[in-house]
Amino acid sequence: MMMNHTLKSQCRVSPGTVITGKWHSKEYTIIKELGFGANGVVYLAKHKNTQVALKMSDNGMSVTSEVNVLKSLAKVQGPPTLGPSLLDVDDWQSNRGRISFYVMEYIQGPDFLSFLQQKGKSWTSVLFLQLLNDLDKLHENGWVFGDLKPENLIVTGPPPKVRCIDVGGTTIQGRAIKEFTEFYDRGYWGLGSRKAERTYDLFAVAMIMINTAYPKRLTKTSGGISQLKEAIRQKPELVVWEKVILKALQGQYGSAKQMRAELLDLMVDKKAADPLIKPNSARQPAQKQPPRKDSNANQPVTRQHYRKKKKKSGWMEFWLIALVLGLLYAWYTFNKLL
Amino acid sequence: MYTGKIRQILLITDGCSNQGDDPIVMAALAKEQGITVNVIGVMEQDTIDEKGIAEIDGIAMSGGGVSQIVYAQQLSQTVQMVTRKAMNQTIQGVVNRELQQILGRSQTMEDLPPEKRGEVMEVVDELGETVELEVLILVDTSASMKHKLPTVKEALLDLSLSLNARTGDNQFSVYVFPGKKKDVEKLLDWTPKLQTLTSVFSQLSTGGITPTGPALRTALSSFEEKQSLRSLLSRDDESYFEESM
Numbered sequence: 001m002m003m004n005h006t007l008k009s010q011c012r013v014s015p016g017t018v019i020t021g022k023w024h025s026k027e028y029t030i031i032k033e034l035g036f037g038a039n040g041v042v043y044l045a046k047h048k049n050t051q052v053a054l055k056m057s058d059n060g061m062s063v064t065s066e067v068n069v070l071k072s073l074a075k076v077q078g079p080p081t082l083g084p085s086l087l088d089v090d091d092w093q094s095n096r097g098r099i100s101f102y103v104m105e106y107i108q109g110p111d112f113l114s115f116l117q118q119k120g121k122s123w124t125s126v127l128f129l130q131l132l133n134d135l136d137k138l139h140e141n142g143w144v145f146g147d148l149k150p151e152n153l154i155v156t157g158p159p160p161k162v163r164c165i166d167v168g169g170t171t172i173q174g175r176a177i178k179e180f181t182e183f184y185d186r187g188y189w190g191l192g193s194r195k196a197e198r199t200y201d202l203f204a205v206a207m208i209m210i211n212t213a214y215p216k217r218l219t220k221t222s223g224g225i226s227q228l229k230e231a232i233r234q235k236p237e238l239v240v241w242e243k244v245i246l247k248a249l250q251g252q253y254g255s256a257k258q259m260r261a262e263l264l265d266l267m268v269d270k271k272a273a274d275p276l277i278k279p280n281s282a283r284q285p286a287q288k289q290p291p292r293k294d295s296n297a298n299q300p301v302t303r304q305h306y307r308k309k310k311k312k313s314g315w316m317e318f319w320l321i322a323l324v325l326g327l328l329y330a331w332y333t334f335n336k337l338l
Numbered sequence: 339m340y341t342g343k344i345r346q347i348l349l350i351t352d353g354c355s356n357q358g359d360d361p362i363v364m365a366a367l368a369k370e371q372g373i374t375v376n377v378i379g380v381m382e383q384d385t386i387d388e389k390g391i392a393e394i395d396g397i398a399m400s401g402g403g404v405s406q407i408v409y410a411q412q413l414s415q416t417v418q419m420v421t422r423k424a425m426n427q428t429i430q431g432v433v434n435r436e437l438q439q440i441l442g443r444s445q446t447m448e449d450l451p452p453e454k455r456g457e458v459m460e461v462v463d464e465l466g467e468t469v470e471l472e473v474l475i476l477v478d479t480s481a482s483m484k485h486k487l488p489t490v491k492e493a494l495l496d497l498s499l500s501l502n503a504r505t506g507d508n509q510f511s512v513y514v515f516p517g518k519k520k521d522v523e524k525l526l527d528w529t530p531k532l533q534t535l536t537s538v539f540s541q542l543s544t545g546g547i548t549p550t551g552p553a554l555r556t557a558l559s560s561f562e563e564k565q566s567l568r569s570l571l572s573r574d575d576e577s578y579f580e581e582s583m
Contacts, residue, residue, distance in 0.1 A: 023451050038419070060448050061430060064459040071456065089452040098448070175467045176503035182415060187499045194503035 011041045011056045011099060019045070019054065019101065021090030028054055028103065038179070039066075039168050044106060051108075052087060053165075056101040062168065063089070063100040065178075069143075069167045070104065076141040082134045082164045107163045112150035112208070113215060115160070121237065123160060124212055125267050128205065129260055130162045135201055136256035139173070144196035146171050147179045148204035150211060171196040183207060183217050190223045192251055199251035202259055206248035213238050225249060241266065343470035344428050347557050348421060349377045349397065350490055351478035351550065353390040358521065359551030361393065365401030368558055375401025375554070376424045378417060380410055380486050397550075403427075410486050413493040418500040421473060422466075429465045433458060468506045472528075472564075473497075474557050478550070479514045479542045491539050498532035511560060514542055515553035522549070522556040528564060 013019070019028045028045040035042050040057030057063050070086040088103040109115070116124055131153070138145060146169025154163050169179035177185075177194045186192035186203040194200070210228065211217060213235040221227055228249055232238040238245065244263050253259040347368060355361050365375040379394040391407060398405030404424045408416045434446045437458070447458050477483075477490055494512070501508045509528045512535060517523025525542075526535055 060455070061426060061459065061462065064447075064452070064455045065463065067452070068456045068459055068463075091448075091452070100448075100452075175463075175505070176500065187496070187503075188414075194500050196503075 011036075011058060013043070013056075013094070019092045021088065021101075022093055022098075023090050024088060026088055026090070026103075028052065030054070037166065037168065045103070047103070051106045052103050053084065053106045054101055054103050056092070056099050058097070058099055060091075060100040063102055066167055067102050069170045070102075073138075073141075073143070073167070073170075076137075082138050082145070083167045083170070084163070084165060107154045107156055107165055109154045109156040109163075112153040112155060112162070113212070115155040116212060119160070121212070125263070127155065127160070127162050128209065128263060131205065132256045132260035132263070134162070134164075135205070136260065138170075139198045139201070139256055142173050144171050144173055144177070144198065145169065145201050145204075146177050146196065147181055147184075148201055148208070149181050149184045150208055153208075173197065183211070186249075186251075188223075189220065189228065189249075191225060191249060198255060199253065202248045202253050202256060203251065205256075205259070206245045209241055209245050210238060342432075343472060344425055345373045345472045345474075345561060346403070346421065346424055347373060347375045347401070347474045347476060347554065348417070349375065349476045349478075349550070349554070350380060350417075351377065351390075351394070351548070352380045352382075352480075352483050352486065353387055353478075353548065354393050355548050355550030357547045357549040357552070359555060361550040361554055362396045362400050364551050364554035364558070365397045365403075368554065369400065369402040371558065371561070373401075373558065373561060374403040374424050374428060376403035376420050377401075377405040378413070378420060379405070379407040380413060380483070380490070381407055382409075393550075410489045413489050414496040417493045417497045421497060421501070425469070425471060426462065426466055429462050429469065433462055433465075467504055470507045470509075471501060471504075472509045472511075472561070473501075474511045474513065474560060476522075476553050476557055477512065477514045478548060480516065480548045481546050487539065487542060491535060494532050494535060502530070512539075513553065513557060513560070514539075515549055516547050521552040524560070 013030055015030055015032055017030045019030065020026070021028075026047060028047050031044045031046055031051070033041060034044050034053060039059060039062040040055050042053055042055045045052050045054040055063070055066070067086065067089050070083055073083045074086060084104040084107050086102065086104050090101060090103075092099050092101055110118060112127065116127075135145065145164065145167075147166065148164075148169075152164055152166045154165050155161065156163055169177065171178050173196050175196050177196050177200060180187075180194070182188040184204040184207045185194070186200060187194045192199065192203065210231060214231065218227075218231055225246075229246065232242050232245055241263070244259060244266060247253055247262070248259055253262075368375050375397060377394045377398045379391065394405050394407065404420045404427070406416050406420050430447065437447060437450075438445055447455055450458065475494060477487075479487065483490075498508070498510060508530055510526070510530070510532050511524070511528045512526035512532070513522055514525050515522045525539065526532070
């Protein structure tokens, strides 16, 4: 019973193959392979001129299990957000045996990291805000996504919108995580259990943040929070998020909503503070230090810092204008005297 | 619901047995006693020993379990995946037998329409989360395994992390073969926590013999001792899952 070998040979079908369901007799024409994982192969297929994604597996259990997840997500979702919507479940009698499959909406677009590579890093924060919003809805309904990673996130659009495509790891809260990928798994880094909790997903989100600065992923050396902290400090784009990432890595957020709010604060503050810091760039490092030092301080303190800064630079502006006017007046009188 | 428990032997090795009983026969014996035998073959880069693979597949097949050949780096993910997959197989076997009793002969989960299958799957999932699990880990410590032992240890800690996230109870026990004096040596008696595995483990390594068969035999008797100890403590009302595959 070599799992991978049987899986590969049984579920490989060539483009043009027509898959007919045993129970619902719907026909699907295979166009191409979209990808494969531990539990099966996903194909792009055509059904009555619409493009659909079709997932096949010789392991009927995993198909049934994923279908169960998609069904219960559909019940609570309203307009589909995180997972794809389910269209059909059936068996196909191929000449190599019976294969279970299900059909879902085809979510088209580049994956998370490719999108950022194409469109630029400025989109990063927007995508994370979207993701956290959707995760919050999922958590509110009693689920944990589990196998959260950039490969499972597709950016559709325009306008760009993050969607998750593989619900194989989605688990009811309180149970053991069904499926995970080491790099995004808190157990692997020695930072928590593999119980399906909100904090499990939020850890993975933080690791995806780190992943955006380290596209090749990090290799675990000592593991633990110290290695990850060091990795964050080495990338300026991560230092900006340091506070949020560290809190998420250590399971300190009670909900995705809370993490989202703090991430949003960081971004809004940064945008407002940037133009003020620029005119006196010589002082920039000195000014930047206080917020970084008390990275644990909560958000109102940061706001105060920001207001103080604003006041200070207001006075600076006043004196600058006064000086220029004074110089102009001096020059004017000097000319007059001559 | 079910009060049964699932019993597994997880054999981690890198090649062929060369002494004592035939491991394939021992695995069949285990299956008869309702114990599943899973085998993970840890391979060196590019060296795949045909004979070793055949034996690994053979043991798992006759032991009603799952086998997988991996490189050492992928060991952690594989160990937990194989254990979980075998556990689900056993549960599915039990559920299928229940279904056959209700729906008549030759009806299994796969014969139900997809809509009905979902409900059965929920039962399987629920059982996988709550069932009591006993895993006896048998590690090959022959000379060629020496430098892989730290990785094996890491994989075992990872396994207990995965399984202890379940609601159901777990019991682990670790044996190594060949032992210092005997063919097989007990390293860790039944415990819910593998973390107690000492640092000595990584340095264990002995002669060139690989007595896989005798090791399996000892593993079986360990399950038996445990059972009889239990019955002494008047907990003999437990039913065991029987192997169906």
